[in-house]
Amino acid sequence: MAKLKILHFPDSRLRQKCPKVEVFDTNLEKVVEDMLETMYAENGIGLAAIQVNIIKRIIVIDISPDRNEPLILINPEIQDKKNEIEFEEGCLSVPGFYEKVNRYNNITFKAQLPNGEFYTRDVDGLLAVCVQHEIDHLNGKLFVDYISSLKRDRIAKKIQKLEAEGKKFERKNVPYSI
Numbered sequence: 001m002a003k004l005k006i007l008h009f010p011d012s013r014l015r016q017k018c019p020k021v022e023v024f025d026t027n028l029e030k031v032v033e034d035m036l037e038t039m040y041a042e043n044g045i046g047l048a049a050i051q052v053n054i055i056k057r058i059i060v061i062d063i064s065p066d067r068n069e070p071l072i073l074i075n076p077e078i079q080d081k082k083n084e085i086e087f088e089e090g091c092l093s094v095p096g097f098y099e100k101v102n103r104y105n106n107i108t109f110k111a112q113l114p115n116g117e118f119y120t121r122d123v124d125g126l127l128a129v130c131v132q133h134e135i136d137h138l139n140g141k142l143f144v145d146y147i148s149s150l151k152r153d154r155i156a157k158k159i160q161k162l163e164a165e166g167k168k169f170e171r172k173n174v175p176y177s178i
Contacts (some may be wrong), residue, residue, distance in 0.1 A: 001037045004052035008095045008163065010156040015140040018050050018057045020075045024116035028058075028074070032114050035060045036070055044092045046130040048137035051093050059111075059134040063126050071127075073111035076135055079120065080108040087129045089143045097155050101146045103129045 003075060007014050022030060031054060039060055049058035051167035053114040059073040090098045107128045110120045123131060144152045 001033045003041050004034050004038045006051055006092050008159055011054050016055055017140045018055050018138045029114050032072055042092050046134045048134045050137050057138050058123050062128050076109050076111040078107050078109050082106050091143055094144055100145050101134050
């Protein structure tokens, strides 16, 4: 397994729309393992392949308290959504920043496992928000796209400045980043 480099906003590579995974093989399994290692190392609860510059429709998620219940979504699609809520989100690609975003509290999604098998799940709460957030990534959208352009530009400038200075990103007192 290998820890991968996470792309940070405003990197234009994060804006790519990811194509479907067509080949289900050991290479795909390795990508999933590397993504999980990266997500856990960064204290994230979700990671889309595009965030580590892999342009495929792959998501890994683990919201379990012991960080031992990974959920793999290949080619995910939201089938149904209801009960809009406001949720404070953070993101491994927008480190240190958190904003309120409107999402749905209940969703049904369809996805594939690394072996190509299809499955459907009904989820709610944090897991539902996480799935929506990560699918946005696969479509080239970030949570900062839900806030004002003025705020978004300020965040981009702060991240660019910190990276130019080689400084670490400070995380707010939130237990996770999606």
